[in-house]
Amino acid sequence: MAWQLEGTYFENCNCNMICPCSTSGLTEPATRDRCNVMLAFHVDRGDVNGVDVSGLNVAVVADTPALMSDGGWRMGLLMDSAASQEQADALGAVFGGKLGGPMEGLGPLVGEMLGMESRAITYANDGREHSVQIDDAINVKVEDFVSPLDATGAGVKVSGVGFPADTLAAGHATASTVNIFGLSWDNTGKNSFSAPFAWSA
Template identity: 75%
Template sequence: MAWRIEGTYFENCNCNMVCPCSTSGLSAPADYDRCRVVLAFHVASGQVDDVDVSGLTVAVVADTPPLMSEGGWRMGLFMDEAASPEQAESLGAVFSGQRGGPMEGLGPLVGEMLGLEVARIEYVDDGRTHRVRIGDAIDLEVEDFVSPLDATGKGIRVSGVGFPADTLAAGTATRSRVNAFGLEFENEGKNAFSAPFSWAA
């Protein structure tokens, strides 16, 4: 059976704006010795086989070497406590890459799975501002960057990225606190990306 999910996503890492990892297809090194990143995905609508997964949120926390394509990622996954057991199993299969799609390509890069936790996830996408709070583990807010000299107000877009979407809005974190899976970091003022996403396999 096929699956499809679509919604909005945003991320925050400890690179400076604009992160070289994502914009180089993982072929250029991060700005610092380790890349520490959170990616939050809100599924506005989705179906995995016969399971409706609409309205749920999943977040990925990762700690990687500076050159992400070398592998050795340490990664943990947060699942929305609002998900039923069937929904959690279905979304978990998609975001672990077991069901193909974009996350399957990252599978060989993961050297250590730090765990899966179920938590209350509050996700807000306000157009240019994006927020997620995950229990006591993550408190994150990012804003898309718009230059005061940009008369269009559209902001900076990076195209041709591919994952998790082809075109990402560039921005920075206004609030960033993470204490999860044995990783503790703050990326306030650092790189952020956001975009609508649409995956299927």
């Protein structure tokens, strides 16, 4: 049995740009007392043990200690309502860390799984701007940062990160509200990362 997913992702947390949690491999504390983070994934191409999950979206929300490696995360998963039950179960197993891969490595840090819900997810990515709307629970829009001193317009990239991809584009949220699983925050103006991702196990 094997699986592979390829697509794009972005995240937004309440750290100032650039978030020290991701860039330190979870060994440096956040810039706030708690880390409130949302990660949205769009699967361009994907197969999980024979189940085609291409074209579907998944989101992860979490509330963690400032030093994320301390564990005790409170985390919830949101599955695309466009997914069949079989597809939702397959993606839930991957993003729940039950089938190996990157999410399995985070498993020991999760102290409380807040739930998994099926919601209508609208995901957009034009290369520099990224957004996700999940019913009335989540509305996040982020923009990759391009320095006014950068004549190439390539934007600021952070490499050697590893999760969820090796190289992330840094940016900030132009809008960010989350209210689900008993978690509620507004991270407008705070850190974002985005990247293509390719996972397999």
